[in-house]
Amino acid sequence: SFDRPNIYYEVRPKHKGSYGELLQFLREQPESSVIVYCQSRKGVDELSFALAHDGIRALPYHAGLTSEQRSENQERFIRDDVPVLVATIAFGMGIGKPDVRAVIHFDLPRNLEGYYQESGRAGRDGLPAQCILFFNYGDRVKVEYIIAQKTGEHEQILAYQQLQQVLAYGDSTACRRRALLAYFGETLHQNCGNCDNCLRTVIMEDRTIDAQKFLSCVARTKERFGMGYIIEVLRGAKTKKIRDYGHDQLSTYGIGRDLSVEEWQHLGRSLLRQGLLSESTETGYSILRLNALSREILRKQRDVVIEALPQSLQNSLARSSRAASVTPGLAPEEVGLFQHLRHLRKQLADEQGVPPYIIFTDATLRAMAQQRPQSSSQFAQISGIGSRKLEAYYIPFTREIRAYCEMHDLSMGLSPEPAAKKEAASASTTGPAVPSLTRQITLQMYQDGQSIEDIARERNLKPSTIISHLAELIEAGEAIDVSALIQPGHYEGIHDALQQVNDEALKPVKELLGDAYSYEEIRLVKALLRQRA
Incomplete structure (x- = not known):
């Protein structure tokens, strides 16, 4: 997907x-x-x-x-x-x-x-x-x-x-x-609830009179200009172009000084979006044209109701900051520990000459800040920490955690959140089998941001084997983002081909799709479809 x-x-x-x-x-x-x-x-x-x-x-x-x-x-x-x-x-x-x-x-x-x-x-x-x-x-x-x-x-x-x-x-x-x-x-099938349009409060307002002014200006300038020029006329701009055309003599010249450029633009785009105004680009430029609905508005036979232009972007700014933050849901002291752990990760990464995410992902550091492990067994239980990373990083990270907790009087060795524990228990009893160690290693390296080629090289395996690991993990119920491994537009083509061929083998699907599609893409899309089934 x-x-x-x-x-x-x-x-x-x-x-x-x-x-x-x-x-x-x-x-x-x-x-x-x-x-x-x-x-x-x-x-x-x-x-x-x-x-x-x-x-x-x-x-x-x-x-x-x-x-x-x-x-x-x-x-x-x-x-x-x-x-x-x-x-x-x-x-x-x-x-x-x-x-x-x-x-x-x-x-x-x-x-x-x-x-x-x-x-x-x-x-x-x-x-x-x-x-x-x-x-x-x-x-x-x-x-x-x-x-x-x-x-x-x-x-x-x-x-x-x-x-x-x-x-x-x-x-x-x-x-x-x-x-x-x-x-x-x-x-x-439903709104995502995680975009500006889904989260904002919509206020509708009647803008019929302003719409009549706008459309009248389009008509009086003979439907020969774009939105920017119409707004200049409405706001009474003193430009040479307006004087040369004689549009400073029109009855609509300057009747829209009470609205800002942004407000007029918002109204104009709303008229276009609702089909109450047309746009022509045949000349290579945007030209506004009246249509049947436009004329109904001018004849006062139709009202214009549009969404109000937000008066302030402050709510938007605050929402954006929260959305981009990696620490929502963390208590203030946990946020502080998270930042300490990020600095330690950066220091270790510089010493080893690797990107910080190769040491630990932000998700792993977040879990450390919440659970604050003290023992090696607690440290190893955190997602993203395998035997190799346990051996390499247990001491420096638990030392940092211990020092921070002592300074801020925080308890250590907390269990994961109950919901997470419940989900894990449910998966172990009713979900798919736990993936093998070799697949777990592949998954961890992939989630650490390594490419398929790098994983294959480091593990001395073929890239196709790494793809198979990911596909098998997906089929087993793992939520893995493989969108970067599937070219845009290929998902739908492979989906249709799989339905046509209806064969377990990949070769007939590949032959149907041609050289533009890879076996790896087909394998991954097939796994995604099986996971949904």
């Missing part, structure tokens, strides 16, 4: 204050790993420079850097030397770090498939993560310029359709997750 329940999706309006919002977001969680995507190399350089100037440890990542610079910047990000990496859209896809807490698109993505892949860099450790898109219709010009550089007419048409899908997603008031999954052919 393409569903990532731990990711919180949000779209924010992009405006002059958006950089300040980004800065506030990063300052509220200075230790969290964040990837920020921009459309161009210039945008990456300017944003990373501005963030660094404002005290955020951020590095750029794009094709214009030398391979040595890119490798160094990525390595510093992976090793937690810097918390923020600013990358160009698409080029930052090679960044492999399981504990990225937020992915932020500061520019418009080119298509939903790329947006899903890029946002999928967040929360690969299964802990809460955040994906924010700063959305502005004006950014479409940058994407349209890129589309115009394409040589084939069919390629341009397809790219433009994909851009329209991104614009519809950004402007939607429906569940974000349902929209993304629908793009990949999956159906979510």
